Amino acid sequence: HRWLAGVLGASYALCGWSVLEATYNTMWLDGLVAFPLLCLVGEWARTRRHPVLAPLVVALAWTANFYTAYMATIGAALVLVVRLLLEEPEVRERVGGLLRAARSVAIGIALAAPLLFTVYLGTKNAFPGRTTEFRPAGLPDFLARLLPATYSFGTPALFLGSGALLLACTLPFHRPAPARERWAWPALALLVALSLQWKPTHLMWHAFVTPNGSPYRETFVLGGVLVIAAWSCLSYGLPGRRALLGGCGVLVLAGAGAAFSEGLVSHWTYPVFVAGLVASAAGLLIGRHRGFGRIAALLLVAALVGQAAVTVAYGDRARVQRLDDYPVWGDDHTARAAAVSGADGWPGYRTDPGRTQLTGNDPLLIGGQGAAYYSSLTPDVLTRTMESLGGGWTSRGRNLQSLDNPVTDALFDIGARAHWVKGGETTVSRETVPPLVTVRPPGSRPRFDGSPFRNQEALLGSRVYTQVGHGTKCPAGTEVFFWAPDYFGEASLGANPVLGKNAAQMRGGRPARRAALQPLGTAPGGVAVHGGPRDGLTGCLDTARLTAAVERLRTTGATSVQITDTSIRAELPSGSQGTAVFAMPAIEGWSCRAGNGPARPATAYLGLVSVPLDGSTTSVGCTFRPPGLTAGLWAGALGLSGLLATGLLPVALARRRALTKSSSG
Structure with a gap:
């Protein structure tokens, strides 16, 4: 019944994490792939095989997506511990297996360090977003997500085909399997499931920070452990009626508990679940008899594909109502790409x-x-x-x-x-x-305040908005802009335009969204903004003033700019004094120099990269090196040395022993 391995592999590939979460955010598939690969690394460590290949597999997983690889590594470590307890009676062998696995993981992570260090420091410099407090899902909701055709962003996508679930639940009742194995894998699955719900272990799974999005990103590990339990059951032969009855009983209890979930169980859930469970149980029973292998395979595959298809379809519809919906590539995309x-x-x-x-x-x-x-x-x-x-x-x-x-x-x-x-x-x-590099005159550096209009003027270096205020009526001919960052609705010039047709759409509401400053058109004179909140700010832009300000920056700014993938260099008019301002954010990693002077970390001018000018410099340049790259390269070199030592040292020792033996002989 080797074909059943393929069915279980497909069950893992079509688990809820894959078909409900990774379908629209494909990077989550990296963890799904990494988990079995890292389990294989653990098995190699236990059996003393492939000491050089194992770190390369670890490096591949951590390079693809270090976040999910971190979770997969924890899961694989738990699987290895169970394997060592079941297969290695000697304490020395158990400790040796763990040490060999730790060596492979350490070398592999070191090889991936140039990327890992850079990304880690990037997260430290990233916008923090919102601090989220973990709230575990209720038991009925948790059980409901094991079933097909359920969806919720804040609960774990635990769906697994009925065949794999049935076999995993049948293992404790499958007498041909050794008692230790019958309980070890279900115990591990229960342990992982509980760890998803307990805050300290939840934080451990997520690198000690609750994510802003789904709080159950380690769900694929539980799916993998359940599939391992299912295969362990099969490895001792197809289960009999009594064992299957016990497994069905466990799933029926889980399904009954899911009935108390509020809003997660759809009208498709129980019919599809029951049909899949019956088909899977029938397939496993029929498969015990010779000549019925094809029918058994058909039943199990049909149950898996049918449940997965319904789950995907239901999830797609539910997701559109709750998350952003983006159109597939079409004529509009082509036209915009061509225009740009x-x-x-x-x-x-x-x-x-x-x-x-x-x-x-x-x-x-x-x-x-x-x-x-x-x-x-x-x-x-x-x-x-x-x-x-x-x-x-x-x-x-x-x-x-x-x-x-x-x-x-x-x-x-x-x-x-x-x-x-x-x-x-x-x-x-x-x-x-103006050019990418402009010059601001000497003097004290301005600061931002609460008004975006005045902040724009501070960075521009010129007053261009004639009026700014609440309920302001802009002079005729000025361009009107409206700012209300928390407003969700529509705003227009005056009450005459039909809202929704000529009005600006504003989608504010922190902490999730912040509405951008909106252009409302040219003021006819004596007309205030209609439809916005009272605390919204109106700004009246004088385009003639803006044109004059732009011309001043063009006159004093860079005469030429050269750009490479990692650097920017600008030639300035002779005698430039004050501050050279680059039209790029002052993120960490920029180092700049004036003329042939020494390179120093870039300074910030209202959030943009800047370089002080003393009047004797006619050029400025900046180079970007991602923070952590240098340290990561050193760690990578250390990992490469460890990899070479792992591969070459045993060969050298074997040759030395051979030479010693031949010389003594």
Whole structure:
């Protein structure tokens, strides 16, 4: 019945974590793949095999996704402990197996250190988002997630096909299996399940920080342990009727407990669960008889595929109602990508793919050099700088939005901006903007305050908003901008426009979302903003003043700019004094120099990289090296030395023994 191994492997591949979570965030598949590979590393350590290959497998897993590899490593360590207790009677062999596994993990992590150190320090410099308090799921909800066709973002995606669940629950009743093994794997599964629910172990699984998103990201480990228990049951032959009856009883009790869940069990859950359980039990019973192998395989495969398909379909529909929904690539994407590509002028100026986003990472998908990115590593200094200038975000500050404002476009050298209306054409507006490197005159450095309009002026170095206030009526001909970061609704100039058609859409509401400063159009004169909250700020932009300010920055700014993957260099007018300001966030890792002077860590000018000028310098340059890279390279070199020693030392010792033996003979 080796084909059953394939069914169990497919059950693991189609577990709830895979089909409900990793389908829209594919990086979670890395942990799903890493867990069995790291279990194999543990088995190699127990049996003294592949001492060189094992660290390479560890390095691969930790390089792919160190976060889920960390969880998979903990799970694999637990599996190894059980294997050693079951298979190695000698304490010396058990300790030796653990030490060999620890050596492989240590060398593998060291090999991945250039990436790990960089990412770790990146998380330390990232915007913190929201501190989340872990709240374990109730027992009925926990049990409900074992069943098909359930979905919830805040509970563990534990679904596993009925065949694998039935075999795992049958193991304690399967008499041909040794008593120690019958209870060891179910005990480990129960231990892992409890660790998902207890806060101290929850923190251990998640590197001692409760994540902002799903609090059950180690769920795939429990799925893997249950599959191991199922295979352990099968390794002693197909279970008989009594054993299967016991396993079915356990699952029926779990299903009954799930009935007390509030809102998780769908109308598909129990019919699909019962049908799959009956088909799986029938397949396992029929499979005990010769000549019925194909029918048994058909029943088990049909149960797995059917339950997984229904779970995927239900999860997709439920997810759309609760999470962001992004369209698949279509004509709109193609048109916007072509428009952005046609307007691209980097590094002469940046091109922004537009305020109306198709995804959370439009510059990656569509092109251009905008700031609208989603990342768990979004730098704290970038998010806070954009906040101060009126920027908006979602995902608790880690998904920045494009800021459609001519002042910030000038500040960040955005000379072309795409505009898109659903169902309409993509247009590109162009503006004359300063270069990437500009010069501010000598004097005390300004500071940000509570108004994004005044903050923009502070960074620009010129007063361009004629009026700023609550309920302000802008003079005719000025451009009107409205700021209400916590407002969720619509705002327009005056009460005449039909809200929803001509109004600006604002989606605020911290801590999850922050509404960006919105353009409302050209003021007709004597008209206030309609539809927004009373504490919202209105700014009246004088475009003539902005044009003059931009021209001053162009005159005193860089005459030429050269850019590589890791550096930027600018030539400045002779006699430049004050501060050279680079249109890029002052994240850690930038080192700069004026002329041929020594390189020093970059200073910050209102959140942007800056270099002091004394009037004798005609060039400035900055180079970026990710924090932690140097230390990571040293650790990687140490890991490589350990790997070479692991492979070469036994060979050298064997040769020495052979030479000693031949010389003594």
